[in-house]
Amino acid sequence: MTGPSDGQASGTVDTIVIGAGHTGLAISHCLSERSIEHVILERGEIANSWRHERWDSLTLLTPNWQSRLPGYAYSGDDPDGFMAMPDVIGFIDAYAALCEAPVHAQTTVTSLRCHSGAYTVATDKGDWHSRSVVVASGACNLASVPKVCDSVPKDIDTVTPHDYRNPGQLRDGKVLVVGASATGLQLADEIHRSGRSVTIAVGEHVRMPRTYRGRDIQWWMHAAGVLDEGLDDVDDINRARNLPSPQLVGSHDKQILDLNAMTGAGMKLVGRLMGFQDGIAQFSGSLKNVCALADLKMRRLLDTIDEWSAVSPGAATFEPPERFERTRVDAAPCLVLDLRDEGFETVLFATGYRPDYSWLDIPVLDRKGKIRHDEGVITVPGLYVIGLPFLRRRKSSFIHGTEDDARYITGHLESFLSSQDSQ
Amino acid sequence: MSEETSVNNGVNVAALLEAREALTQTPEAALFKWRASCNWENGTHSSSTVESFFGLGEEQKHVREFTFDADHPEVFASADKGATPVEMVLVGLASCLTAGIASVAQHRDIQLNSVKATIEAPMDIQGILGIDSDVRNGFEGVTVKYEIDADASQEDIEALVAQSQKRSAVFDIVTNPTNVTVEVNSTG
Numbered sequence: 001m002t003g004p005s006d007g008q009a010s011g012t013v014d015t016i017v018i019g020a021g022h023t024g025l026a027i028s029h030c031l032s033e034r035s036i037e038h039v040i041l042e043r044g045e046i047a048n049s050w051r052h053e054r055w056d057s058l059t060l061l062t063p064n065w066q067s068r069l070p071g072y073a074y075s076g077d078d079p080d081g082f083m084a085m086p087d088v089i090g091f092i093d094a095y096a097a098l099c100e101a102p103v104h105a106q107t108t109v110t111s112l113r114c115h116s117g118a119y120t121v122a123t124d125k126g127d128w129h130s131r132s133v134v135v136a137s138g139a140c141n142l143a144s145v146p147k148v149c150d151s152v153p154k155d156i157d158t159v160t161p162h163d164y165r166n167p168g169q170l171r172d173g174k175v176l177v178v179g180a181s182a183t184g185l186q187l188a189d190e191i192h193r194s195g196r197s198v199t200i201a202v203g204e205h206v207r208m209p210r211t212y213r214g215r216d217i218q219w220w221m222h223a224a225g226v227l228d229e230g231l232d233d234v235d236d237i238n239r240a241r242n243l244p245s246p247q248l249v250g251s252h253d254k255q256i257l258d259l260n261a262m263t264g265a266g267m268k269l270v271g272r273l274m275g276f277q278d279g280i281a282q283f284s285g286s287l288k289n290v291c292a293l294a295d296l297k298m299r300r301l302l303d304t305i306d307e308w309s310a311v312s313p314g315a316a317t318f319e320p321p322e323r324f325e326r327t328r329v330d331a332a333p334c335l336v337l338d339l340r341d342e343g344f345e346t347v348l349f350a351t352g353y354r355p356d357y358s359w360l361d362i363p364v365l366d367r368k369g370k371i372r373h374d375e376g377v378i379t380v381p382g383l384y385v386i387g388l389p390f391l392r393r394r395k396s397s398f399i400h401g402t403e404d405d406a407r408y409i410t411g412h413l414e415s416f417l418s419s420q421d422s423q
Numbered sequence: 424m425s426e427e428t429s430v431n432n433g434v435n436v437a438a439l440l441e442a443r444e445a446l447t448q449t450p451e452a453a454l455f456k457w458r459a460s461c462n463w464e465n466g467t468h469s470s471s472t473v474e475s476f477f478g479l480g481e482e483q484k485h486v487r488e489f490t491f492d493a494d495h496p497e498v499f500a501s502a503d504k505g506a507t508p509v510e511m512v513l514v515g516l517a518s519c520l521t522a523g524i525a526s527v528a529q530h531r532d533i534q535l536n537s538v539k540a541t542i543e544a545p546m547d548i549q550g551i552l553g554i555d556s557d558v559r560n561g562f563e564g565v566t567v568k569y570e571i572d573a574d575a576s577q578e579d580i581e582a583l584v585a586q587s588q589k590r591s592a593v594f595d596i597v598t599n600p601t602n603v604t605v606e607v608n609s610t611g
Contacts, residue, residue, distance in 0.1 A: 204589075274599045285598030289588040296582045332564055367450070 009107070010126030013037045014417055016119065017134045018112070020046045020103045022069055022092050023387035024136035026402045028101045029070045030410035036417065038130075040101055041123055043108040047092040049138055050085055056166045057190055059084050059250035061182060062218050066400040069095055070407065080216065082250025109137075113361045114380055117420075131420060132382035132413050135360075135371070139388050139397075140353035146178075149349055151276040156339055157346045161187065164348065167194035173345030174198070176281070176337075178273050180205040181244035184350035185257045189249070191348075192267055199337070199344075200262060202287055203272035207294040207327070208246040210254045212302065213309070214319040217248070224308035226301070227395035231375065234390075241390045244352065245397075259291065259327045270334050281337045291327035298324070355388070376409045382416055384409045434529035452480045467501045468494040509546065509562070516593045517542045517567060523587030524571070533579060536572040543568075565597065 015031055017024045020042035031038045045051060060067070065079035072095050083091065096103060104125070111122040112133060121128045143160030152158050157171060161183050167190055177188040180202040192198040208217055221227045234240040249257045263269060271284035306321045339347070357365060362380055366372050371385050375392040378385060386405050388396065395401030446453040455478035461471040474488040492505030506514070517540045528535050544565040550558035571580050588594045 271598070277600065282600045286588070286594070289585055289594075292581070292585045293589060296578065296585055299578060300582075 009104075009123075010128055011039075012129040013039050014130060015132045015134065015413065016041060016121050016128050016130040017136055018109055018121070019043075019136040019138060019387075020096065020101065020105070021049060021136065021138055021387070022047070022095070022399055023138075023402050023406065024134070025092065025096050025099060025101050025103075026069045026406040027134050027136055027386060027410060028103075029072075029095075029099045030406045031413075032099065033070075034410060034414050036410070036414060038102065039128065040103045041107045041109055041121065041128065042103055042105045045105055046096045046101075046103060047089045049140060050088050050092065053140075053162060054085055055161060055164050055187065056085070057186070060088060060399070061245070061248045061250055062398050062400060063216050063250070066218060066222070066398065067091060068400050068403065070403045072098060081252060109359050111359055111361050114383070117381065119382065131417060133384070134409065134413070135383070135385040136387050137355065137357075139355050141356035142354050143349065144352040144354040145349045146273075146351055148273055148275050149347075152347050153276070153279045153340055156344060159346055159348045161348075161350055162353075167191045167196065170194075170196065171345035172196065174343050175346045175348060176201060176273075176339065176344055177348045177350055179203070179244075179350035179352070180247065180259065181350065181352070182246060182248055182257070183352075184348075185247050185259075185262060186249050187348060187350055188262060188267060189257065189265070192262075192265055197343075198262075199268040199270055200259075201270050201273040201283060202259065202290060203284075204290050205244055205259075205294050206246040207258050207298040208248055208301065209258070209298075209322075209324060210248060210251075210256050212305065213322060216254075220305045220309075221301075221394075223312070224305050226304060227393065227398070227401070229394045230392060237390065240394070241388070243389070258324075260325060263328060268334070269329065270337070279338065279340065281339055283333070283335050283337070285333075285335060287333045288329050291329050295326050376405060377412055382413070384413060430529065430532045430534045432525045432529045432535050434526045436526065436529045439526065440530075452478075454478075464492075464504075465502075466494070467499070468492065468504045509544070512597070513542045513544060513565070516565065516591075516597055519591045519593035520567060520584070520587050523591050524569075524583050527583050527586045527590070528573065528575075531579070531583070533583065534574040536574070537570075538573075539570045541568050542566070 014036050015038035017027050017031075017038055017040040020040045024040050024042070025046070028038060028040055042048065059082040062082075063079065064074045064076060064081050064083060067074040067083060074091070108124045109121055110124060111120075113120045113122075117131065119130045119133050121130070121133065143162040145160060149158055159170070164187065170191065174197040175191050176199050177184050177191070178201045180200055184200065188198050188200050210217060212220055218227075231237050247257050247259075249255055255261070259269060269287060271287035272290070274282045274284050276282065302321070302323070309315055309318050337344070354369070355371075357369070357371070362383065364371055364378050364380060364383070371378065371388070373385050373391075376384050376386050385391070386402070386409055390396050392405050392408060393401060396405055455476060457476050459471050459473045461469050463469050469492075471491045471493065472488050474485055476483050476485075491511065493508050493511060494504040495501035495507050496503045521538055521540055524538055525535060542565065544562040546562050547558045549555040550560040569584055571584070573580055573583075575583075
């Protein structure tokens with residue numbers, strides 16, 4: 001262990017890591033490799049969000065062989081399977097034990113301040129001081145819900161993925177799922193299977209087949225270098241960082257989770273939820289275009305994969321290219337719905353997550369409430385962030401993307417500390 | 424000159440990208456106000472003008488005033504001195520999407536040779552005549568058909584048109600609800 005003992009509730013170290021999820025632990029591992037003294041402050045338990053803030057059936061979008069962190073990798077007998085939440089928690093718990101990570105659990109950070117290069121992290125247990133801080137508190141602390149949520153008729157329940165656990169907690173009536181990313185479609189699918197009638201309000205989304213040419217899509221994106229794409233490889237980094245999660249689910253039967261599968265199972269599609277007028281829900285007339293955009297974008301991804309595979313050493317072993325049916329959309333999708341008259345009892349807002357920086361008292365947020373950073377390096381010297389979508393590369397959003405980011409950030413951090421030492 | 428810069432659809436993409444960058448830094452300058460004034464002439468004939476607008480933090484003007492006559496056709500017992508207002512909506516949508524196609528094509532280095540849109544919108548006028556309250560006043564739907572000749576694949580052309588819809592103001596105005604406030608100042 002490279003930090004004060006677990007019993008200590010305050011003190012001074014070189015680095016404070018906020019959050020003991022997989023990114024905070026990976027940072028800790030890399031700091032220990034560099035013999036940088038640090039503590040990890042964790043509001044709850046190790047892997048707290050995975051443990052307490054996700055729905056029961058959630059599985060990782062990445063296959064087990066991709067589950068790896070610095071100095072640690074999946075070693076089970078099902079490399080092509082997908083971890084359920086108990087597996088993820090076990091995986092991260094084991095990592096923390098392996099790293100002997102100096103985690104101070106049940107320690108909630110209430111404030112982070114910086115004065116003349118000295119950081120003070122106030123917690124509900126005591127104050128910590130350091131020369132550097134890594135924010136590893138996660139990208140998915142709070143449900144991000146559009147304003148229109150406030151206009152849902154009062155006798156209809158509104159639920160977010162943050163409080164949703166399983167269909168059993170919902171009333172029996174129809175459910176409007178708002179959002180068609182991984183979360184929206186996974187939850188729509190299981191709610192539909194529970195016997196409830198489901199309508200999905202579809203905005204912009206990312207369509208992706210689970211398997212392509214006989215292999216997992218993540219294998220292709222990894223092999224073709226798509227997951228390694230960095231800031232210079234995309235036109236607009238803000239757009240890349242704000243992309244909804246791809247329509248994937250990690251299931252043993254390699255289920256394809258796209259809108260055609262949803263409508264094939266009997267669910268209905270409407271456009272993006274725009275508002276309510278006299279209690280009547282109004283949907284955008286742009287459904288066809290958002291589907292066309294996603295279909296075209298998926299084709300470009302498959303083209304990229306095919307171009308790569310044609311010149312790769314394994315070319316002869318791959319199954320032939322496939323193309324998927326375009327998203328089927330009704331000629332005239334429904335534009336208005338009287339939710340009460342139609343028997344809806346729940347609106348589930350699967351409209352994304354956002355980080356919680358309510359404790360962050362250093363002015364580093366942009367006007368949209370996001371941390372301004374350059375590949376995880378914040379303009380305030382000694383302050384870093386990890387675990388955000390496309391932090392440095394497309395894979396930054398995934399567990400296996402953590403290693404590169406953690407090594408880069410701890411390398412930068414070590415140089416920063418030694419430059420201070422030499423002054 | 425490289426092959427890429429030889430694409431010319433008459434759109435100054437560099438200026439647009441510069442403006443986008445500048446407005447990202449100063450979002451308040453991105454707040455525009457569009458205006459038109461409309462004067463009743465006679466019968467269903469009205470004459471509208473546009474000239475001033477607000478943007479980039481100050482009052483702006485078109486290079487000159489533009490005038491639009493609107494009326495209804497003779498089958499409505501009108502004098503047909505101009506397009507119907509609903510046709511003007513179609514013109515607005517088609518011209519907005521077309522401008523978007525040119526801009527996106529320029530940005531993506533696609534040379535356009537010709538772009539032609541035809542737009543059609545069915546409407547049951549039992550709505551506006553108050554015959555059947557279940558029939559809405561507006562269009563039942565709008566169909567835009569593009570014929571595009573460009574130095575690009577069918578797929579790239581489809582992507583142009585899709586992206587243009589995604590970024591179009593009038594597409595948004597037509598497909599999504601907007602609060603409308605009408606105030607009256609009586610001087611009788």
